[in-house]
Amino acid sequence: MKKVPLMLGLAAAVCSLPACQKDLEDTPTPQAVAANASRADQLAARDWHQTGLTVNTVSGDKAVTADLFSHVSPGMLDQSVTFQAGGVYTVLKGGAAGPLAGRWQFNAASDSVIVTLPGQVRRLAVTELSPTSLRLTFTDAAVNGAVSTYTSVYSH
Secondary structure, three states, X not given: OOHHHHHHHHHHHHHHHHHHHHHHHHOOOHHHHHHHOOHHHHXXXXXXXXXXXXXXXXXXXXXXXXXXXXXXXXXXXXXEEEEOOOOEEEEEEOOOOOOEEEEEEEOOOOOEEEEEXXXXXXXXXXXXXXXXXXXXXXXXXXXXXXXXEEEEEEEO
């Protein structure tokens, strides 16, 4: 008879352990929270810095890919890009006196971002978006029939 309260206490303790474990498993890590954030939240989280620029040109049956990042002047590269939550877009080109400001918005499917700067509107396909990496592509049809796709890579 003396063992019954001891056994009941032990059973209660054993049953409470899985409940504590479940609480620990349900608490998301900061990385998991960032990974599940909306695409707009991920885009607007911090400033982006350009780390790569390539062009792929297709003309007829010939395709050529070139890494432009190390070959273009710093004034052509994006030193800092900011997508603010209210739709404000700011880009600072290398060597520029100050940043250019415009507007940005996702298309309905959130797979492209439309950037409006003074004198230009561009639709950039978002081919990669994570908490630490952004890859945007822009396709330009040239007069001679060649199609060039520019890919800009950004990180925090």
